[in-house]
Amino acid sequence: MxxxxxxxxxxxxxxxxxxxxxxxxxxxxxxxxxxxxxxxxxxxxxxxxxxxxxxxxxxxxxxxxxxxxxxxxxxxxxxxxxxxxxxxxxxxxxxxKAPGSPLTDVTSDFAIIKQWGRGMGRMHKLGKKDATASSLVDRMAFPQWNDHVIFADAFPEAAGESVHTQWKQYLQELESLPQDEKGYGIVHNDLHHHNFHVHNGEIIFFDFGDVSYHWFAYDIAIAIYHAVQTVPENRKAEFVARFFDSFLSGYLQENTLSEEWIQRIPLFIDFRNIYSYVYFAKFVNWNEMDERTRKYLLAMKADIEAGKSVVKLSI
Missing domain, CATH: 3.30.200.20 (Phosphorylase Kinase; domain 1)
Incomplete structure (x- = not known):
C-alpha cells in the first residue's frame, strides 16, 4: 500500500x-x-x-x-x-472517484433506472462488431462469456451434485445460442446498482473489470437480478415489472434488441443466480463466512435445487 x-x-x-x-x-x-x-x-x-x-x-x-x-x-x-x-x-x-453516490432507492427512482438502461444500451451498441468504430471493437480481444476460470476449473464440491446437474444444463443451453451481432458483443458484465453513481441526476459508470463478450440479454438480466434482491419477496413481482419496463424503454432508445432475445431475459436471470452461487462456492472460504451469509447461500442453494425462478417476469 x-x-x-x-x-x-x-x-x-x-x-x-x-x-x-x-x-x-x-x-x-x-x-x-x-x-x-x-x-x-x-x-x-x-x-x-x-x-x-x-x-x-x-x-x-x-x-x-x-x-x-x-x-x-x-x-x-x-x-x-x-x-x-x-x-x-x-x-x-x-x-x-465518481461524484455523487450510489442509487439509494432502486424501488422508486424510475427516471434513473431508465437512464441506467439507456447507458447500457449505448454500451451494447458500441460493443457490436458492426459498430461505427468496428476496427476498435475487432481489436478488443476481450474474453468470451465462458473463458472465466469458473467454467474451466473443476466444479466446486461444496455446491453439491444437484446444483452441478443444473449448472451443466444451463451451460448446454447457453452454448446453443447464436452469437451474432444482433444479440452478442462486448458487455460490462456486472452493471448492477453499486457500479455507478448518481450526481445531479446523471449516472457516472465505473468498475469495468469483468468486461467480456456475452449476450446483451444477460447484461440486462444482471441489472434486474441485483435490483430485485433489494425488494421483499411479496413485492418482487410488482417491482420487477415496473423496473423492466423503465429499464428497457431507456435501453431501446440506444440499441435494438429483438423480441426473441428479450424473451430470453428470464433464462439469463436464473443463470445469474446459479452463477452467483457457484462463484461463492468456488472462491469463498465457507469456514470464514458469517452466519447471515451462510444462511443466505443455503437458501439460494435450496431454491436452485427446487428449480425455483428468481422472480416471475411476464414479458
Missing part, C-alpha cells in the same frame, strides 16, 4: 478500505482535496493485457459520450503501476 500510494502521489496513511470481492479497493484524498479510488490486482490472477483492455474500453466509451470514472496516471505517467511485497506482485490502477 505504501509503495502504490507513493507512486500515485499520496501517503498510504490516507488509504481507506472500501471493499471489493477481494477486499482490494481503497479510497484516498489527493493533495488538492479530490478523492480517488485505487485498486490492487493480484498479478497471478490478472494479466496486464486484460487491464489495458479494460482501461482502453472505458476511455473509448467516454469518448463516445458516456459519463465514466476517469483513469489517472502515476507520478511516472503510467496508468498501471506494479508493486511487489513478500514475493507477491500486484498491478495497481487508480481513478478519480
Amino acid at each position: 505504501e509503495q502504490a500510494a507513493e507512486r500515485f502521489g499520496q501517503g498510504s496513511y490516507s488509504l481507506k478500505l472500501l471493499g471489493g470481492f477481494d477486499q482490494n479497493v481503497f479510497e484516498y484524498n489527493g493533495e488538492d482535496g479530490r478523492r480517488f479510488i485505487m485498486k490492487f490486482l493480484d498479478a497471478s490472477k490478472y494479466r496486464k493485457a486484460s487491464i489495458i483492455r479494460e482501461l482502453t474500453w472505458m476511455a473509448y466509451l467516454a469518448e463516445q459520450g458516456l459519463n465514466m470514472a476517469v483513469s489517472i496516471r502515476s507520478t511516472q505517467d503510467l496508468l498501471i503501476e506494479e508493486v511487489t511485497h513478500d514475493s507477491k506482485r500486484y498491478h495497481v490502477i487508480a481513478f478519480t
Whole structure:
C-alpha cells in the first residue's frame, strides 16, 4: 500500500478500505482535496493485457459520450503501476472517484433506472462488431462469456451434485445460442446498482473489470437480478415489472434488441443466480463466512435445487 500510494502521489496513511470481492479497493484524498479510488490486482490472477483492455474500453466509451470514472496516471505517467511485497506482485490502477453516490432507492427512482438502461444500451451498441468504430471493437480481444476460470476449473464440491446437474444444463443451453451481432458483443458484465453513481441526476459508470463478450440479454438480466434482491419477496413481482419496463424503454432508445432475445431475459436471470452461487462456492472460504451469509447461500442453494425462478417476469 505504501509503495502504490507513493507512486500515485499520496501517503498510504490516507488509504481507506472500501471493499471489493477481494477486499482490494481503497479510497484516498489527493493533495488538492479530490478523492480517488485505487485498486490492487493480484498479478497471478490478472494479466496486464486484460487491464489495458479494460482501461482502453472505458476511455473509448467516454469518448463516445458516456459519463465514466476517469483513469489517472502515476507520478511516472503510467496508468498501471506494479508493486511487489513478500514475493507477491500486484498491478495497481487508480481513478478519480465518481461524484455523487450510489442509487439509494432502486424501488422508486424510475427516471434513473431508465437512464441506467439507456447507458447500457449505448454500451451494447458500441460493443457490436458492426459498430461505427468496428476496427476498435475487432481489436478488443476481450474474453468470451465462458473463458472465466469458473467454467474451466473443476466444479466446486461444496455446491453439491444437484446444483452441478443444473449448472451443466444451463451451460448446454447457453452454448446453443447464436452469437451474432444482433444479440452478442462486448458487455460490462456486472452493471448492477453499486457500479455507478448518481450526481445531479446523471449516472457516472465505473468498475469495468469483468468486461467480456456475452449476450446483451444477460447484461440486462444482471441489472434486474441485483435490483430485485433489494425488494421483499411479496413485492418482487410488482417491482420487477415496473423496473423492466423503465429499464428497457431507456435501453431501446440506444440499441435494438429483438423480441426473441428479450424473451430470453428470464433464462439469463436464473443463470445469474446459479452463477452467483457457484462463484461463492468456488472462491469463498465457507469456514470464514458469517452466519447471515451462510444462511443466505443455503437458501439460494435450496431454491436452485427446487428449480425455483428468481422472480416471475411476464414479458
